[in-house]
């Protein structure tokens with residue numbers, strides 16, 4: 001089959017870059033491509049039908065594929081945090097200059113439309129050696145890269161990867177400089193959430209501990225709390241990636257006390273669903289610590305909003321299944337009996353209003369008592 005040339009990019013100097021090239025070389029699944037465009041202007045991109053999306057630098061979406069096309073640029077840090085960047089994008093920025101501003105050698109390989117690789121920092125050599133290595137001191141201009149590097153290791157450690165000692169040293173220097181504190185909590189959570197969905201999520205946290213970054217954003221997890229939390233990961237049930245990440249987070253913090261867990265949730269500005277899930281796991285483990293009693297089970301179901309959101313109870317039973325097997329079976333039986341109590345049948349009997357609520361509560365109580373035997 002003859003491949004038709006894409007009219008939108010015909011004559012443009014474009015390269016596939018970043019994660020897509022890295023992952024293709026690693027044999028890892030590639031979900032989306034990022035492209036860099038050399039020698040073009042924003043105007044020329046718009047005329048070709050690309051849609052501008054970048055707020056801080058010129059990035060465009062391809063009109064058909066919606067893949068990202070960024071104009072080659074250089075960046076220089078000019079202040080704290082993420083806002084302090086001076087971006088220089090112009091047709092005279094070369095591909096090599098654009099690659100030089102990037103974080104890791106394995107992320108700075110470009111591929112021309114002819115398939116040729118442009119690899120000025122020997123990213124291919126580092127892929128072969130299984131090493132995550134920073135490209136230059138500019139690594140420290142974006143403190144998020146400390147978290148990114150730990151996250152990449154959580155993904156690739158099972159392939160034999162490690163972080164170059166000089167990069168660990170630089171990550172430590174960034175952590176100790178206080179720059180990590182300037183990151184937005186949301187960005188920290190995005191990295192952490194991704195890391196929690198990776199094959200070796202524990203590696204993210206141990207790496208952050210090793211380079212002194214853990215105490216900045218996760219002080220509650222420093223020391224023994226971390227080993228306890230990481231040990232809980234193996235109890236995470238199989239799930240899709242988004243769910244798995246949240247379940248693992250809830251397990252990670254399940255041994256913390258309420259104050260520590262809530263402080264962490266607040267600092268990370270966790271989405272409500274995630275902090276609530278973590279709270280629920282703590283409640284469930286608390287319930288399972290002692291022999292099950294009907295009043296405690298009913299109180300737990302109320303706290304989980306189980307009558308309105310039964311899926312929240314089901315999730316808890318799955319989550320703690322491997323931690324407290326037998327008790328969980330009894331709890332599940334009690335829950336199944338209680339949820340089988342139907343308001344409809346009471347309504348049919350003519351029970352209404354406040355009396356209905358009371359009757360429901362009583363029938364559920366009886367169901368739980370009976371199930372617990």
Ligand SMILES: Nc1ccn([C@@H]2O[C@H](COP(=O)(O)OP(=O)(O)OP(=O)(O)O)[C@@H](O)[C@H]2O)c(=O)n1
Nearest residue numbers: 018019020034101102103104107108142144145
């Ligand atoms: N703080 C950052 C973010 C991104 N990049 C560069 O931009 C590319 C694309 O970044 P991104 O899409 O965030 O990550 P990927 O490397 O594509 O990895 P992932 O598989 O997680 O999407 C990276 O490969 C890297 O070259 C960087 O140098 N520093």
